[in-house]
Amino acid sequence: MLTILLGLAGALAQGQAAAPATPVAPVVAPAVRGLKELPDTTVIYYDVTGKTIPEIQASLKAVAANPATKDKTQLYNWDVSARITKRTLGTVCTVDSSKSTFTAKVNIPRLVGEESLPKPVLANWRAYVTELESQAASDLWFIRDRLPRVEQSMANVGCDDAAAKWNAGLEGVKTELNAKIAARTAARAAAAATAAAAAAKPAPKKKK
Numbered sequence: 001m002l003t004i005l006l007g008l009a010g011a012l013a014q015g016q017a018a019a020p021a022t023p024v025a026p027v028v029a030p031a032v033r034g035l036k037e038l039p040d041t042t043v044i045y046y047d048v049t050g051k052t053i054p055e056i057q058a059s060l061k062a063v064a065a066n067p068a069t070k071d072k073t074q075l076y077n078w079d080v081s082a083r084i085t086k087r088t089l090g091t092v093c094t095v096d097s098s099k100s101t102f103t104a105k106v107n108i109p110r111l112v113g114e115e116s117l118p119k120p121v122l123a124n125w126r127a128y129v130t131e132l133e134s135q136a137a138s139d140l141w142f143i144r145d146r147l148p149r150v151e152q153s154m155a156n157v158g159c160d161d162a163a164a165k166w167n168a169g170l171e172g173v174k175t176e177l178n179a180k181i182a183a184r185t186a187a188r189a190a191a192a193a194t195a196a197a198a199a200a201k202p203a204p205k206k207k208k
Helices: 053-065 119-153 159-200
Strands: 002-006 041-048 076-089 092-111
Touching (some): 053 092, 076 119, 076 159, 092 159
């Protein structure tokens, strides 16, 4: 048998489109886990400033607008490579097994001097950061949990087809992730619309 490193990788920013592929096996979703439990993941912090919510929002927008720092506002990116073991019987070469290696980087904003913020602003900020961390963990675990399925799909594939099969498997994972992100975005938009509608309703008149 011959083991080689397949030079294939996948990377995805939130909302990026990907071509569909058919799943080959069900995925068993484990309990909710955070970034700290996610192996081979680096969390990178970048500084923002502000004492009020508008000031903090302006600082976040400035980071995103600056060509030198805008990459920091991409919440996460990930990469997958595969080590493929092949076997040859006579003139027939097939994949015996495959093992993926998953790595990720997560960018989280860090507010300079947050300890001096008014309590309502600090609570708002920490809730925002917690939501970013939760979203990144959810999406990256979603990807990682589907990699064994991609590995299994490689068994007995012809060596000449291995790269295409691996790429198709990753594209399938990307498609599922995009559907997950779209559903989350739609749910948030619906919740925001409901809240806005409720806020716009006039207060009931008090009985005299």
